[in-house]
Amino acid sequence: MTERLMLLDTASLYFRAFFGVPDKVKAPDGSSVNATRGLLDIIAKLVTLYQPSQLIACWDDDWRPQWRVDLIPGYKAHRVVEEVAAAPDVEEVPDALQQQIPLIREVLGVLGIPIIGVAAHEADDVIGTLATHASLPVDIVTGDRDLFQLVDDSRDVRVIYTARGMSNLEVVTDQTVVAKYGVLPSQYADFATMRGDASDGLPGVKGIGEKTAAALLRSHGDLAGIRAAAAEGQLTATAAARFAETSDYLDVAPTVVKVATGLDISAPGTALGPLSDVDRDAAGALAEKWNLGTSMTRALSALASGS
Structure with missing residues (x-):
């Protein structure tokens, strides 16, 4: 099997899951878990289809970095929740999704998927740095076309583009970008x-x-x-x-x-493979506690088959 690194634009995926999965199945305490279940299903599908040997969840430690706002004050301004003056910018996120983010991080943890974020930077910048310096082929999973700037056939860096839905994924290469936009x-x-x-x-x-x-x-x-x-x-x-x-x-x-490509990141090289008993037990307990059901089962199975 060819070694490949898969980089997840995590927020892009859990937003897609939240809006794409009906909020019908709840946790025992009545909490929404649709984004969490949907993200598990997305991970299961991606791992099954593209067989990465390493998988990293890239995170927005700062979704609207001040250094970008200083350059263009209107940058992502329409997404900011109106808060009191001088308060940090808060992204407008539905409450039912915001409440699931700690659970999403916990789920990624028990699955052994590293979460990497960098202070004052977006996930795009983490992806840019990891993709640029990777020593193996890279798949970037995102619905954000700005990351097309990282596509590079000579290094086998491609984008798995999710904008048209998980049933209509598009593998973006140099040729795709040229065909769509007429530029490299x-x-x-x-x-x-x-x-x-x-x-x-x-x-x-x-x-x-x-x-x-x-x-x-x-x-x-x-x-x-x-x-x-x-x-x-x-x-x-x-x-x-x-x-x-x-x-x-x-x-x-x-x-x-332009996404940053020179951040100081120490990326753990976590290879996919069968989970330890402890990890599997933790995943099972988490699935039971939050009613993650077959979504967790599918993710566990896909990750185990990646060995």
Whole structure:
């Protein structure tokens, strides 16, 4: 079996599980467990389909890092719960999901799946660092297209894209990115900077859509090359004016959009395999306590078969 590292964009997956699994089955105390059960089913499916030899749950220790907000104040601003002044930003998360997050962490723990987060950074940055420095092929599981910037056929780094649902997973390679957007993965961050993303509070360059952004990158290589061409009169007057009008944004946006790849991370190399009796007993007790049922059974079976 080929050794592969699988990196989970954990929040992306448990949000998908929460909204995709009906909240019908409850824990004995009446608590919601749909996100937890759904995440277990997702893990079981991913491990069965892609047979990773190592699995890491990457975590948002800070979903809206201040250093990114300092550069672009509107970054993810619409997701912030209105709180008292000077309070830390709190992401708007349904109560029934928020209450399951400690359980999700506990479940990952008994399954032997390491959780890795870094202070003042998002899971994307953890994924970026681990994927860039991995010594084996990597599968990144996410519904966030920003991580397409990490795809690299030469190092066998690909994205397992979940945006169309767990029944319609898409393996994203260099060819996929080129076919979809007309740019290389290495150009994707600059492409996203120009296009903008309302869901992240990134305005982009007015009047520069995906097709124009891709064409400019094909002609000039990267955002720096495009801006230089604009300054030297090589673009149309309209395009040059648009880049001039958004120069302040373009000065800082690439730092916000590009995922970090140089964080100080000591990643445990946890190989998949049969769980110890203690781990299996702990998983069984947790499943019984929280009514995780067949979802825990499927996850245990998938992980055990990965040996």
